[in-house]
Amino acid sequence: MNLAAVAAVTLATLLAGFYGLRLSRTTSDFYVASRGVSPLANASAIGGEYVSAASFLGIAGLVLAGGVDLLWLPVGWTGGYLVLLVLVSAPLRRSGAYTLPDFAEARLESMAVRRMASLLVVLIGWLYLLPQLQAAGRVLAMVTGSPPWAGGVLVAAVVIIGVLGGGMRSITLVQAFQYWLKLTALGVPLVFLLMAWKRDGSPGIADTGWLLPDTGDDSLYSTYSLILATFLGTMGLPHVLVRFYTNPDGAAARRTTAMVLGLLGLFYLLPSAYGALGKIYASDLATGTSPNTDAVVLELPGRIIGGTLGDVLAALLTAGAFAAFLSTSSGLTVSVAGVIGQDLFRGGVRSFRAATVLAVGVPLGLALAVPSSLPVATMVGLAFALSASTFCPLLVLGIWWRGLTAAGALAGLVTGGLLAGGAVVWTVVTEQTSGWVAQPGAWTVPLTFLVMVVVSRHTSRPPNTARTMVRLHTPEGVELDRGDWRPRRI
Incomplete structure (x- = not known):
């Protein structure tokens, strides 16, 4: 049943990719779905790619191991969209950019800033992709007995086929479907697990x-x-930001973000309950020389219910877990391939397809060559720290402060990238998950803001700053005509 569940999710993903191939013809289709995705569809797609292996499996595992302190993870991952809604979503859509480096170049008129932003997008994307592929290998090995490398290779192959087929347009269909699949895959078994817990006398x-x-x-x-x-890291994640370029306008981008808050708030009620049940029925997964807390979600149906029903519920959870691997990996691949295709290759559909193979191939090679025992949610948290330390200051200051200069932005990106990136390397090598190095956000984010402001104060602004700021903050219903504002006929 577990194998059938994986096969069903894989087949559904491939079918959506082939369907997207019929709809995708232009470069705009591949990069931003021709900017025609509705708020509900886009919110579902964002929920689908944002609910990664760290959300589906990792939160329950970390709550099992660390208790209520780790509940801040789902709170932060959801609350980040409130910051995104207030500060970033609409102006970013109005910028007209395809990618985050496009925005950086348009705002600061600097190829150096663009290249640095491109490098960071690729690094963050690969850092986020790596634990998805590693976790896919561990999960498939656990539920089917396959070799540890098989899951990562399967996810990489399906993602490449889907993205090559239809780009952003087909991935939107896949991710929107997979959000609701993941919600169902966690919600339905939880009902049966709580009934069994109640039958057992509601042990504490x-x-x-x-x-x-x-x-x-x-x-x-x-x-x-x-x-x-x-x-703060949410607003700088490349696979999240690229989805706002697919909205028709800034108002739709705001509505999308508000809907995402509701969808994620609903979803994140569930993993915490699995973590609490795991503390009662599967506390051994958090102890011993090789703890395996990420397995608690998949283990609970067999331990609490057992029999055929337990097997069916475990298969449903396995399907949800693989949907999480595929949807998040697809979104990350599209965002990374978009940057590589434009900045390293010549742009266009052919470049996008070639960049797709590179975007997945590198993290897959690392996942196979450098296995890690760190929990998947910890690895994803490091990607958030790197994003918060680089793109958050760039976006906030670039959108809301006209005094930001190219030199200031570049100095801040280099500072935050080196410090947060060094902390990531140290954490992965030592596998120490606590302390000021393993959790660098509290000092790297303020330092990056400070560097950007101080350097900008002593350097010159781009010549077209005023025009760019007007474009970012002007509603789509008005336009500037000879110095006067007037309504535009739509």
Whole structure:
């Protein structure tokens, strides 16, 4: 049944990709779905790609291991969209850019800033893709007995086929479908698990300290740093930002973001319940020399219910997990391939397709060559910290402060990229998941803002700053005509 569930999700993803091939003909179709995606469809697609393996499997595992302190992860991942709604979504859509480097170049009129932004998009995308592929290998091996490399190769192959087939247009269909599949895959088994828990007499969690926050100094710092990284890192994730370019206008981008808040808030109620049930029925997964907390979601149906029903529910959860791998990997691949296709190749559909293979091939090679025992949610958290330390200051200051200069932006991106990137490397190598290096957001984000402001104060602004700022903040219903504002006929 587990194998059939994986096959069904894979087949549905490939069919959507082939359907998208019939609809995708132009460069705009491949990069931004011709900017014609409705708010509900786009919100569902964002939910589909945002609910990654870290959300579907990792949150429950971290809550199992760390207790209520780790509930800040889903809070931060959802609350980040509120910041995105207020500060970024509509102006970014009005910029008319295809990618985040396009926005950086248009705002700051600097190829150096564009190249640095392109490099960071690729690095963040690969850092986010790596744990998706590694987790896919572990999950497929656990549920089917396949070799550890098979899951990552399967996900990479399906993603490449889907993206090559129809680009952003087909991926939008895939991700919107997969959000609702993942919600169903977690929600339906949870109903049966709670009924079985009630039948068992509603046992409580034996370790009452698990229900209380850790008041240690290191824990307090890590908590606030995690909140900052997740809140601010959302607005700089390339696979999230690229979806706002697919909206028809800025108003639709705002409506999309508001809907995403509701969809993610609904979803993130579920993994925490799995973590709590895991503390009662599967606490052994968080102990021993090789803890496997990411497996708690898939293990619970067999441990609590068992029999044929338990197998069916486990198969449904397996389908949801693979939907998470595929949808998030697809979104990341589109965003990274878009940047590589425009900045390293010559642009156009052929370049996009060649860049797709490169965008997936590099993290797949790393996933196979450098296995990691870090929880998937921890790895994704590092990607958020890098995003918060680089693109968050660039977007906030670039959209809302006309004083930002190319030199200031470049200095900040280099500073934040080196510091947060160094922290990522240190964490992966040492596998230490707490402390000021493993949780760098609390000091790297303010430092990047400071560097951008100080350097900008001592350098010259781009000559067309005023015109660019007007474009970012002017509603689509008006246009500038000889210095006067007037309504535009639509």
